[in-house]
Amino acid sequence: MDAKRLVIGTLVGGITMYIVGYLIWGLALADFFAANAGSATGVAREVPVLWARALGTLSLATLVTLAIGWTRSSSVGEAFKIGALVGFLVWFGVDFLRYGNTNVWNLTTTMLDPVLEIIRTGIGGAVIAVTLGMIAKPQPGE
16 A cells, blocks of 8 residues: 555544544443443543544554555445454453553443444444545556
C-alpha cells in the first residue's frame, strides 16, 4: 500500500471510527458503562483529552487500513470483517489486560466493550474500503 492510500484510509477511517465511537460509548451506552464501572474511583476525566482520543483512534484506523491493504481486500463486506476482527482482537486484549490489572471496569463491561468494537471498526473498515476503491492504485514503476 502506498503512502497516499495509507494516509487517506487512516484519516477517513479515523474520523468514521471517532464518530461511531462517540455514538456508541458517548451517547447510546454512556449510562450503562457508568453503572458498570469497577471499584476504582476518580479515574475518569471530567473533560476528556480530545487530542489523545483522536490520536488513539487514528492509530487504530492505521492498523485497520494496513490490514485491509495486506489482505488486498476490496469489497465492503470483506473490509467490514477485517476491521471488525482487528478491533475485536485489539480491544479484547486491552480490556482483559486492564481488567486483570485495574479496578476500572467490571467483568460485564470488559466483555461487552470488545463486542461493541466490532461495530465501530467494522464500519470504519467498510468506509476505508469504499474510499480506497475511489482512489486509483499506483501502477508498477510509478
